[in-house]
Amino acid sequence: MDSEKKFQCECNNKFYASQKSLEMHKKTSFHRTNMATKDNPIQLALTYKCECTNKEYSSKTTYNNHLKSAKHQFWDLKKEMKKLKEELTRKEIELGKKEGRIQMLEDSNLALLNELSTVRKEERRRRKRKKKSNKKSVHIRDID
Ligand SMILES: [Zn+2]
Numbered sequence: 001m002d003s004e005k006k007f008q009c010e011c012n013n014k015f016y017a018s019q020k021s022l023e024m025h026k027k028t029s030f031h032r033t034n035m036a037t038k039d040n041p042i043q044l045a046l047t048y049k050c051e052c053t054n055k056e057y058s059s060k061t062t063y064n065n066h067l068k069s070a071k072h073q074f075w076d077l078k079k080e081m082k083k084l085k086e087e088l089t090r091k092e093i094e095l096g097k098k099e100g101r102i103q104m105l106e107d108s109n110l111a112l113l114n115e116l117s118t119v120r121k122e123e124r125r126r127r128k129r130k131k132k133s134n135k136k137s138v139h140i141r142d143i144d
Pocket residue numbers: 009010011012025026030031032034
């Protein structure tokens with residue numbers, strides 16, 4: 001029973017089947033995070049992992065160095081570009097919808113204007129006819 005205790009890790013108080021598996025465990029980020037948390041609870045929130053490489057960095061310094069690297073900067077720029085492109089697409093779609101609505105309004109406006117001019121023409125024709133018939137009646141009366 002005592003021998004088993006040798007393969008216990010202080011990070012999680014778990015027993016491991018052999019020295020080898022314990023050593024394997026000690027190489028995991030899980031163990032490192034646990035140990036870091038043990039030493040300094042504030043460290044818990046700080047995991048130096050970057051999305052671009054999906055890699056974990058052992059310290060803030062190496063992580064910061066990575067952030068300054070061309071590889072990361074390029075990735076960051078690409079991410080920013082992607083975001084901007086998505087935003088642009090969204091705005092273009094919105095604009096397209098608005099333009100569509102404007103076109104629709106313009107079309108119906110045009111239809112209304114056409115209708116109005118038809119009505120006006122009709123009205124003018126009617127008035128002319130009325131005038132003519134008035135003249136006629138006057139003329140007829142003149143004759144009388
Ligand atoms: Zn451990």
